[in-house]
Amino acid sequence: MTETLSEIRPLVAGNWKMNGLSAALGESAEVRDALPALGKSAPDVMICPPATLVAQLAAASKGSALAVGGQDCHAAASGAHTGDISAEMLKDAGATAVIVGHSERRADHGELDRIVKAKAAAAHRAGLTAIVCIGETKGERLADLTLNVVNRQLAASLPDTATAHNTVVAYEPIWAIGTGLTPEAKDVAEIHAAIRKNLESRFGPAGKGIRILYGGSVKPTNARELLSLPNVNGALVGGASLKAVDFLAIIRAYG
Numbered sequence: 001m002t003e004t005l006s007e008i009r010p011l012v013a014g015n016w017k018m019n020g021l022s023a024a025l026g027e028s029a030e031v032r033d034a035l036p037a038l039g040k041s042a043p044d045v046m047i048c049p050p051a052t053l054v055a056q057l058a059a060a061s062k063g064s065a066l067a068v069g070g071q072d073c074h075a076a077a078s079g080a081h082t083g084d085i086s087a088e089m090l091k092d093a094g095a096t097a098v099i100v101g102h103s104e105r106r107a108d109h110g111e112l113d114r115i116v117k118a119k120a121a122a123a124h125r126a127g128l129t130a131i132v133c134i135g136e137t138k139g140e141r142l143a144d145l146t147l148n149v150v151n152r153q154l155a156a157s158l159p160d161t162a163t164a165h166n167t168v169v170a171y172e173p174i175w176a177i178g179t180g181l182t183p184e185a186k187d188v189a190e191i192h193a194a195i196r197k198n199l200e201s202r203f204g205p206a207g208k209g210i211r212i213l214y215g216g217s218v219k220p221t222n223a224r225e226l227l228s229l230p231n232v233n234g235a236l237v238g239g240a241s242l243k244a245v246d247f248l249a250i251i252r253a254y255g
């Protein structure tokens with residue numbers, strides 16, 4: 001199926017990171033219950049809770065418009081990898097997507113582009129959508145290397161199996177994550193345009209339809225400006241996804 005940009009349905013995904021005990025499912029229930037009242041322009045909505053809550057959240061969201069994703073997976077389907085979970089396990093637990101290559105995983109666990117690529121391929125193998133994260137450090141931005149970094153990460157982190165249906169790219173400048181800082185709108189637009197160009201040149205028509213999310217200090221106060229930019233097809237939201245009222249305010253930026 002070929003898709004054009006105008007047909008891209010946006011996605012607002014919440015990444016809870018290492019936050020949330022069972023009691024936090026009250027917040028996700030509030031989000032789930034608010035979705036049916038949203039209008040035609042509503043985006044797809046997803047929450048990626050910690051692995052301990054994936055099955056519970058998926059069970060609670062079954063039949064609703066709220067999708068559930070994991071935050072990481074191992075590249076293998078099973079095996080002797082203590083503490084890891086596979087894409088197949090996430091799928092079995094009810095997830096439909098998994099974040100791979102988040103900058104916190106790249107930093108905390110030494111995940112290189114080739115590992116991220118293998119994890120994205122694992123997500124595809126399991127029938128999950130891979131949300132592949134890329135983004136530059138503050139130093140790289142100051143050295144004017146942002147586009148080089150982003151293009152390098154795209155080339156090395158995306159597997160050849162990527163399509164508009166099984167892959168989402170999340171551009172998350174590392175210096176904007178959890179800091180309250182965001183790039184200027186014109187910079188976000190420029191970088192997303194470069195990502196689109198890269199995806200189109202590698203994947204052809206599929207590259208036109210792959211969603212490109214912006215992530216990094218997305219809040220109710222800046223969501224409308226960021227999400228209305230060309231080639232910004234949604235958001236990957238950290239801190240502001242933990243409270244239903246804030247996450248819903250971001251989702252309603254599409255209203």
Ligand code: 13P
Binds near residue numbers: 172178180217
């Ligand atoms: P914040 O929204 O808390 O800046 O986090 C962004 C992020 O890392 C989402 O994956």
